[in-house]
Amino acid sequence: MSDKNYPDDLHIDTLAVHVGVDRSQYGENSEALYLTSGYVQPDAATAARRFSGEEEGYTYGRYGNPTVSTFERRLAALEGAQACISTSSGMSAVLMMIMGLLKAGDHIVCSRSMFGSTIKLVSDFARYGVESSFVSQTDVAQWQAAVRPNTKLLFAETPTNPLTDVCDIRALADIAHNAGALLAVDNCFCTPALQRPVALGADLIIHSGTKYLDGQGRIVAGALCGTQKLVKEVFMPVLRSAGMTLAPFNAWVVLKGLETLSIRMQAQSLRALELAQWLQDQPRVARVYYSALSSHPQHELAMAQQSGQGGAVLSFDVRAADPDQARTRAFAVLDTVRTISLCTNLGDVKTLVSHPASTSHGRLTEVQRQAAGIGQGLIRVSVGLENVNDLKADLAHALDAIEK
Numbered sequence: 223m224s225d226k227n228y229p230d231d232l233h234i235d236t237l238a239v240h241v242g243v244d245r246s247q248y249g250e251n252s253e254a255l256y257l258t259s260g261y262v263q264p265d266a267a268t269a270a271r272r273f274s275g276e277e278e279g280y281t282y283g284r285y286g287n288p289t290v291s292t293f294e295r296r297l298a299a300l301e302g303a304q305a306c307i308s309t310s311s312g313m314s315a316v317l318m319m320i321m322g323l324l325k326a327g328d329h330i331v332c333s334r335s336m337f338g339s340t341i342k343l344v345s346d347f348a349r350y351g352v353e354s355s356f357v358s359q360t361d362v363a364q365w366q367a368a369v370r371p372n373t374k375l376l377f378a379e380t381p382t383n384p385l386t387d388v389c390d391i392r393a394l395a396d397i398a399h400n401a402g403a404l405l406a407v408d409n410c411f412c413t414p415a416l417q418r419p420v421a422l423g424a425d426l427i428i429h430s431g432t433k434y435l436d437g438q439g440r441i442v443a444g445a446l447c448g449t450q451k452l453v454k455e456v457f458m459p460v461l462r463s464a465g466m467t468l469a470p471f472n473a474w475v476v477l478k479g480l481e482t483l484s485i486r487m488q489a490q491s492l493r494a495l496e497l498a499q500w501l502q503d504q505p506r507v508a509r510v511y512y513s514a515l516s517s518h519p520q521h522e523l524a525m526a527q528q529s530g531q532g533g534a535v536l537s538f539d540v541r542a543a544d545p546d547q548a549r550t551r552a553f554a555v556l557d558t559v560r561t562i563s564l565c566t567n568l569g570d571v572k573t574l575v576s577h578p579a580s581t582s583h584g585r586l587t588e589v590q591r592q593a594a595g596i597g598q599g600l601i602r603v604s605v606g607l608e609n610v611n612d613l614k615a616d617l618a619h620a621l622d623a624i625e626k
């Protein structure tokens with residue numbers, strides 16, 4: 223059906239621009255966008271076979287579309303996974319995973335530093351009898367200690383948002399497998415261009431396609447990668463009945479984003495590192511969080527897992543005497559940047575800044591926030607593709623806005 227003539231040892235950069243295509247009779251070189259909700263069937267008997275799953279073939283847009291399939295095949299190839307199923311958002315990929323794998327009485331172990339909405343969604347499943355434990359991102363012994371006989375899933379995200387804490391994927395995979403459980407990794411921050419968790423033993427990969435996979439801040443999308451068997455037998459039935467379907471147009475946008483993923487991640491990581499090093503030397507900056515800095519507590523593990531790169535998200539604390547002053551100073555910086563956008567998203571080619579304590583982590587109490595290390599003076603930077611000197615100049619000007 224597709225990819226018939228490609229050699230099977232292609233580099234990931236080549237896969238990113240070629241793999242997964244199901245070219246139509248017109249021979250288009252750029253991937254086609256199929257905007258259709260239904261598919262005309264050749265005859266009733268074929269339709270019956272397709273609906274029952276006996277025969278391959280598109281039947282209805284909630285659970286199949288050629289543009290969406292191309293995106294799924296390409297992302298699976300980049301992750302080194304057997305299969306992929308896409309969803310309308312990153313959060314609905316998490317929902318699909320939990321709905322597919324867990325039932326009342328099962329238990330999930332998660333990092334305490336996961337994306338806020340992930341923590342909320344996992345916790346909300348207590349209503350349906352799914353128990354959860356939240357442990358330290360970095361302390362492997364806590365993950366081991368949290369495992370119970372009914373543990374079915376370990377779920378981690380690395381590096382974390384916004385403090386860039388790293389977890390040891392291989393160690394967590396061993397803990398999961400010894401317990402007869404699966405390990406899922408949210409690979410949103412590094413993407414397969416830098417980090418391939420399947421090669422380190424992870425069973426499932428969660429993606430927010432909204433971030434680096436699209437890469438230009440245009441659409442909301444998600445995906446779940448895993449074995450052919452899990453995708454076909456466990457997750458596809460969830461998609462069919464629950465309908466968290468990725469729209470063909472959004473699939474096409476994120477599919478084209480994959481073609482430039484690797485060079486964007488390399489270029490944005492280089493800029494992030496240069497900016498992080500520069501920020502460390504600024505007198506108004508108290509601390510910089512970025513895994514490619516040698517001062518990062520897990521620098522070596524991060525560099526081993528992330529192809530020697532830090533990715534493009536970093537954070538820093540502005541220097542201040544107390545939380546009130548820290549908030550005032552952080553707000554002064556955010557209100558003064560001119561080139562950089564004040565925007566709570568990440569993974570765009572435009573550099574974005576945000577204040578985690580009042581946005582992404584605004585629902586936590588001050589005590590919870592302090593425990594998580596998210597102070598009032600913390601600023602997150604999602605570094606884009608601008609010239610790095612322009613970014614430094616913008617931040618220098620903004621840091622100057624802090625009164626002495």
Ligand SMILES: *Cc1c(COP(=O)(O)O)cnc(C)c1O
Nearest residue numbers: 311312313337408410430432443
């Ligand atoms: C944004 C994000 C998500 C959720 O993705 P959406 O596409 O916004 O639903 C999940 N995990 C991480 C790490 C994210 O940054």
